[in-house]
Amino acid sequence: MKRRLAVAGVSLAVVLGCGTLPAVATGSVPAAATTTAAAPDVDVNKVKAHLNELSAIAGRNGGNRRSTGQGYRDSVAYVKGKLQAAGYTVTEQPCTSGCTSGAGPNLIAEWPKGDANNVIMFGAHLDSVSAGPGMNDNGSGSAALLENALTLAQQNPTMRNRVRFAWWTDEEQGLNGSDFYVRSLPSTERTKIKAYYNFDMVASTNGGYFINHITSSAAAPMKAYWDSLGLQPEENTEGAGRSDDYSFEQYGIPTSGYAMGASARKTSAQAAKWGGTAGSAYDPCYHRSCDTLTNINTTGLDRASDGVAYTLWQRAVDTGTGGSCDTAGVVGNGGFESGTSPWTGNTGTIGAHSGLPAHSGTRFAWLGGNGATSTESISQTVTVPAGCTQASLSYWLYIDTDESGSTAYDRFTVKAGGSTLATLSNANAGSGYVQRSVGLSAYAGQTVTLTFTASEDYSLQTSFLLDDVSLQSG
CATH class of the missing domain: 3.40.630.10 (Zn peptidases)
Known part of the structure; x- marks a missing residue:
């Protein structure tokens, strides 16, 4: 070394x-x-x-x-x-x-x-x-x-x-x-x-x-x-x-x-x-x-x-288990360190933004944070391996907000295809990154588009900082 x-x-x-x-x-x-x-x-x-x-x-x-x-x-x-x-x-x-x-x-x-x-x-x-x-x-x-x-x-x-x-x-x-x-x-x-x-x-x-x-x-x-x-x-x-x-x-x-x-x-x-x-x-x-x-x-x-x-x-090696469990490249650029590809949508949200931290490395996706009526999304299409079980989508999310109370004014959603798998809001804000996950076992062997979306109302910002997106076993 x-x-x-x-x-x-x-x-x-x-x-x-x-x-x-x-x-x-x-x-x-x-x-x-x-x-x-x-x-x-x-x-x-x-x-x-x-x-x-x-x-x-x-x-x-x-x-x-x-x-x-x-x-x-x-x-x-x-x-x-x-x-x-x-x-x-x-x-x-x-x-x-x-x-x-x-x-x-x-x-x-x-x-x-x-x-x-x-x-x-x-x-x-x-x-x-x-x-x-x-x-x-x-x-x-x-x-x-x-x-x-x-x-x-x-x-x-x-x-x-x-x-x-x-x-x-x-x-x-x-x-x-x-x-x-x-x-x-x-x-x-x-x-x-x-x-x-x-x-x-x-x-x-x-x-x-x-x-x-x-x-x-x-x-x-x-x-x-x-x-x-x-x-x-x-x-x-x-x-x-x-x-x-x-x-x-x-x-x-x-x-x-x-x-x-x-x-x-x-x-x-x-x-x-x-x-x-x-x-x-x-x-x-x-x-x-x-x-x-x-x-x-x-x-x-x-x-x-x-x-x-x-x-x-x-x-x-072909392990003879009846299916490939090689997961390399399933989620491309999940840490956002290699530019924006293969993410699509509002890719300008991806970068090394000053004033707010990445979970790891230097880059992350900053969705929301506008303090005005807005919607920002990023997506990529993945194929969930058929040879693995109990698949889940894991991601690190930091929610920073100027809102108060438990009313959900600004929302963050996670979708697979047309199905909403998770919804979070300003009410879930905290002091740092939290690892969260949603199940993807139902999509084993299928190609599906994963979408992360932040929607804000007319006033008071809520920032949804997304990093280190991964596919994991349960």
């Missing part, structure tokens, strides 16, 4: 229930493709074997694997050799602009099965800082992804979507490798990437369990897995804008990922929940020479590796 601190954009949130939690795979693995409903248990000892190799590479190259050194290039060669032997289509992408002079290439590996128009991407930076070998930062994420890639090839399940892995160069110098990759993609290729998952520092010795954009659609399977272990994960606020997922967020691609923390200090509440030492850094060897093989939390590494597998299976 790099040091620069920036505010990350918030991707749309789309979450639905998708099958069962993972079970440990047992027995021999058939050579032919098979349909399997459960994600495999990724062997953490094999993940650690990759770490051993990366450590040895650093030891032969001045004690580090910085992007401009031979240690990085040897790391690329090691990962590439494993992937090619497993049957991946592997590409070295030289970073020809924006990277540090002399930086090695990005490594991109694609499993050549599944729908190429629906790509689920997993990435980790492969470079270290100059100060040390970078076993946690970010050998841990790199090794976890490598073993997941090899496990996918070994299991060889029937694929629903395409899976692409990436190991990034020059992250420590400014997210340069991943930025170059996304920037270089034609827009048609970017739109094929339905979600990007990032793994940066997933074995911190005093770490916690953090998820990027924990309420987003991309995060849903990641959170479901860690919830199944009783880990009570939290939002990765320390890592916002500091790792390669940010490069994808800049282009409106939904993102998530696991992390266990860097130089920020563990709180007392976190120590009570997860163990470890309150008041101490999540990784006491962050960007230091002591980030060696002794600086690895094996339990955390195991949980992250298995969570990657669970997420991969949920998003890309």
Whole structure:
């Protein structure tokens, strides 16, 4: 993870229930493709074997694997050799602009099965800082992804979507490798990437369990897995804008990922929940020479590796459950961070409005607030997946009003097609955002237009601030 601190954009949130939690795979693995409903248990000892190799590479190259050194290039060669032997289509992408002079290439590996128009991407930076070998930062994420890639090839399940892995160069110098990759993609290729998952520092010795954009659609399977272990994960606020997922967020691609923390200090509440030492850094060897093989939390590494597998299976593998539960893109631009499309109607209400806050990110839809007779609406058409159950539309709404009393003068309605699902008013005003939801289970498998409308009477404003629209399971 790099040091620069920036505010990350918030991707749309789309979450639905998708099958069962993972079970440990047992027995021999058939050579032919098979349909399997459960994600495999990724062997953490094999993940650690990759770490051993990366450590040895650093030891032969001045004690580090910085992007401009031979240690990085040897790391690329090691990962590439494993992937090619497993049957991946592997590409070295030289970073020809924006990277540090002399930086090695990005490594991109694609499993050549599944729908190429629906790509689920997993990435980790492969470079270290100059100060040390970078076993946690970010050998841990790199090794976890490598073993997941090899496990996918070994299991060889029937694929629903395409899976692409990436190991990034020059992250420590400014997210340069991943930025170059996304920037270089034609827009048609970017739109094929339905979600990007990032793994940066997933074995911190005093770490916690953090998820990027924990309420987003991309995060849903990641959170479901860690919830199944009783880990009570939290939002990765320390890592916002500091790792390669940010490069994808800049282009409106939904993102998530696991992390266990860097130089920020563990709180007392976190120590009570997860163990470890309150008041101490999540990784006491962050960007230091002591980030060696002794600086690895094996339990955390195991949980992250298995969570990657669970997420991969949920998003890309044909689980044999009788219907697709892949929710990527169901609600487009639900956080309003990527312009106005695909919203229609009074899209001028969408923006980074001064004087009033977004629920998350910087942009939201400000409906109403005119203090005069007016009606403003925004809509988009979605298809509710048929393979999921108990679907509900969730949204965050902040109602600010100059009206008083309990009479409903100004109203906010939520519609699906021609049916009104919810009506709120100035009488529901409060001091901040409240998450609300309406049922959409009746529309499973159907395409329907969702409409949010604010109607004001002749005087006294009521503002309805709408943000983070999502589709969730009940």
